[in-house]
Amino acid sequence: MAxxxxxxVLETIPVLLIIVTMTFFLVRxxxxxxxxxxxxxxxxxxxxxxxxxxxxAPLWRQYTDxxxxxxxxxxxxxxxxxxRTVNEVIGAGxxxxxxxxxxxxxxxxxxxxxAGISAALRPNTVRDYAPMTFAMAxxxxxxxxxxPLLVLVFALWLEWLPVSGWDRPSEKILPAITLxxxxxxxxxxxxxxxMLEILSQDFxxxxxxxxxxxxxxxxxxxxxxxxxxxxxxxxxAAAGLLSGSFVVETIFQIPGLGRYFVQGAFNRDYTxxxxxxxxxxxxxxxxxxxxDVAQACLDPRQRRA
Amino acid sequence: MTEGGPxxxxxxxxxxxxxxxxxRLRRNRPATAGLVLLVTLVVVAAxxxxxxxxxxxAQDLEMxxxxxxxxxxxxxxxxxxDIFTRILYGGRISLLVGFCATGxxxxxxxxxxxxxxxxxxxxxxxxxRGVDILYALPFTIFVIILMVFFGRNLVLLFMAIGAxxxxxxxxxVRGQVQSLKHKEFIEAAYTLGLSRRRIxxxxxxxxxLGPIIVYTTLTIPQVMLLEAxxxxxxxxxxxxxxxxxxxxxxxVETMEEYPWxxxxxxxxxxxTLFALNFLGDGLRDALDPRAAKD
Numbered sequence: 001m002a003x004x005x006x007x008x009v010l011e012t013i014p015v016l017l018i019i020v021t022m023t024f025f026l027v028r029x030x031x032x033x034x035x036x037x038x039x040x041x042x043x044x045x046x047x048x049x050x051x052x053x054x055x056x057a058p059l060w061r062q063y064t065d066x067x068x069x070x071x072x073x074x075x076x077x078x079x080x081x082x083x084r085t086v087n088e089v090i091g092a093g094x095x096x097x098x099x100x101x102x103x104x105x106x107x108x109x110x111x112x113x114x115a116g117i118s119a120a121l122r123p124n125t126v127r128d129y130a131p132m133t134f135a136m137a138x139x140x141x142x143x144x145x146x147x148p149l150l151v152l153v154f155a156l157w158l159e160w161l162p163v164s165g166w167d168r169p170s171e172k173i174l175p176a177i178t179l180x181x182x183x184x185x186x187x188x189x190x191x192x193x194x195m196l197e198i199l200s201q202d203f204x205x206x207x208x209x210x211x212x213x214x215x216x217x218x219x220x221x222x223x224x225x226x227x228x229x230x231x232x233x234x235x236x237a238a239a240g241l242l243s244g245s246f247v248v249e250t251i252f253q254i255p256g257l258g259r260y261f262v263q264g265a266f267n268r269d270y271t272x273x274x275x276x277x278x279x280x281x282x283x284x285x286x287x288x289x290x291x292d293v294a295q296a297c298l299d300p301r302q303r304r305a
Numbered sequence: 306m307t308e309g310g311p312x313x314x315x316x317x318x319x320x321x322x323x324x325x326x327x328x329r330l331r332r333n334r335p336a337t338a339g340l341v342l343l344v345t346l347v348v349v350a351a352x353x354x355x356x357x358x359x360x361x362x363a364q365d366l367e368m369x370x371x372x373x374x375x376x377x378x379x380x381x382x383x384x385x386x387d388i389f390t391r392i393l394y395g396g397r398i399s400l401l402v403g404f405c406a407t408g409x410x411x412x413x414x415x416x417x418x419x420x421x422x423x424x425x426x427x428x429x430x431x432x433x434r435g436v437d438i439l440y441a442l443p444f445t446i447f448v449i450i451l452m453v454f455f456g457r458n459l460v461l462l463f464m465a466i467g468a469x470x471x472x473x474x475x476x477x478v479r480g481q482v483q484s485l486k487h488k489e490f491i492e493a494a495y496t497l498g499l500s501r502r503r504i505x506x507x508x509x510x511x512x513x514l515g516p517i518i519v520y521t522t523l524t525i526p527q528v529m530l531l532e533a534x535x536x537x538x539x540x541x542x543x544x545x546x547x548x549x550x551x552x553x554x555x556x557v558e559t560m561e562e563y564p565w566x567x568x569x570x571x572x573x574x575x576x577t578l579f580a581l582n583f584l585g586d587g588l589r590d591a592l593d594p595r596a597a598k599d
Contacts, residue, residue, distance in 0.1 A: 027454065136582065137575075139578075139582060141571075141575045142574065144534065144553060145574065149568075152568075156560075239445075247538070265450055276446075
């Protein structure tokens with residue numbers, strides 16, 4: 001098991017290097033520089049700015065310099081927010097995004113598992129069709145449509161919840177639901193499928209024949225195998241939650257990392273883009289790895305792969 | 306299949322795989338409804354310049370932001386542009402991006418997967434390792450960077466989205482080709498002296514068509530969603546052109562005063578996604594009955 005984990009950790013290093021290299025050259029080779037859009041900047045100031053941020057050096061030199069700083073965990077200064085470093089921007093934005101993501105994941109798991117498992121226990125009845133129709137709706141209504149609709153109904157018409165913000169607990173309900181809904185829908189479908197397959201197997205019949213209670217059959221015997229598809233979905237889901245947060249943070253004006261990333265891209269803030277991309281990529285890789293390990297724990301056959 | 310049952314009789318009359326699938330698809334109500342809706346949408350999108358009640362850019366400031374009424378079914382925006390017309394034109398772009406980008410992903414994914422599966426051995430494991438690595442990359446983020454830095458034109462949008470969405474297709478086709486390539490008819494083709502290229506293009510890929518069609522139908526809604534997502538962030542289609550994502554973005558900005566500006570484009574996008582997903586599920590049941598339902 002330890003060997004399996006170490007192998008997976010080592011595999012991520014080349015992937016991260018590819019990501020750094022791709023982003024670095026993609027960003028630098030594109031037309032337009034970070035200070036082009038600024039008005040009232042003389043040729044002299046621009047040269048100084050470029051000098052200050054090491055943009056006059058040859059490209060390969062900038063690249064090796066960046067990698068050198070990166071090894072020490074230094075992501076450089078943000079070009080557009082001159083008073084802050086990228087590390088500070090990420091440090092300020094990420095906890096907010098993480099909190100939002102965790103709430104959304106809770107929403108997705110609670111609703112998704114409850115709907116999916118209960119549907120699988122009564123297949124092809126109303127208790128199956130009703131939640132599955134909702135799940136289809138959850139997949140087909142994107143978060144940038146759902147968010148505004150929720151605001152419209154619950155904040156503007158019914159006036160139960162605030163429109164936007166991120167201070168009071170009541171302000172966090174709508175963003176969490178908006179971000180979590182799609183994943184709840186996928187989890188519902190996946191857990192239904194997985195449970196249906198497991199529940200039709202022989203060892204479940206044996207467990208029932210032994211006279212175990214239905215609750216015990218489901219909880220002790222079926223869940224472990226039936227939730228496999230959900231576990232493997234959590235890796236891509238984490239990536240999706242991150243990019244989904246760009247939209248949700250924009251709609252609800254939440255000061256999270258997603259908004260900084262989109263702003264950074266629009267402003268051509270090279271270091272901020274690089275920093276956020278790297279940070280996201282590392283997170284996603286760690287999450288995929290955790291999912292692989294979790295799967296290996298649940299299903300010993302996968303340890304060999 | 307029991308002896309003398311209805312299936313055997315039909316087999317004697319020679320029901321092809323496609324006829325059989327078509328029959329199964331028609332029995333699936335949601336899928337049929339999805340297909341009908343989709344065909345209607347494509348026809349309407351193609352005919353939009355002739356049937357749209359107004360011009361998509363015609364402004365009528367006297368009529369700024371009126372509620373839905375008899376003249377403007379879905380109301381107008383602040384500039385007095387008819388929302389129904391703009392949804393029709395936006396649908397053209399959304400559908401165009403959906404189909405073209407899916408086409409790009411289809412081309413890359415099928416060829417990559419088929420070559421990988423047919424070659425086998427070292428090349429296969431190398432190519433699939435590449436796919437694994439690409440799966441781990443945060444692609445949405447790359448598409449965003451690409452769109453910001455290299456201008457926001459439609460062709461680039463197809464390419465960028467298509468380049469992101471081909472991975473799963475490659476995996477599916479590889480699996481199909483791998484299981485097909487040891488079948489007798491392929492060995493026969495090989496013995497007849499057909500070139501590898503011909504075997505791949507004429508025999509292997511056509512026989513993997515079922516899963517390819519199913520997954521293509523399921524890719525289109527994903528692509529449309531990604532386009533709408535990019536347009537919502539202001540990175541996709543640029544005004545005065547419109548797409549559903551862009552209309553939703555514009556609608557959200559003023560939804561307190563004019564909620565119909567966000568509701569109707571939202572319904573248009575969601576309904577289309579519904580239709581495509583139902584059709585995809587139905588096709589999967591019809592063409593590939595063994596595939597596990599998720």
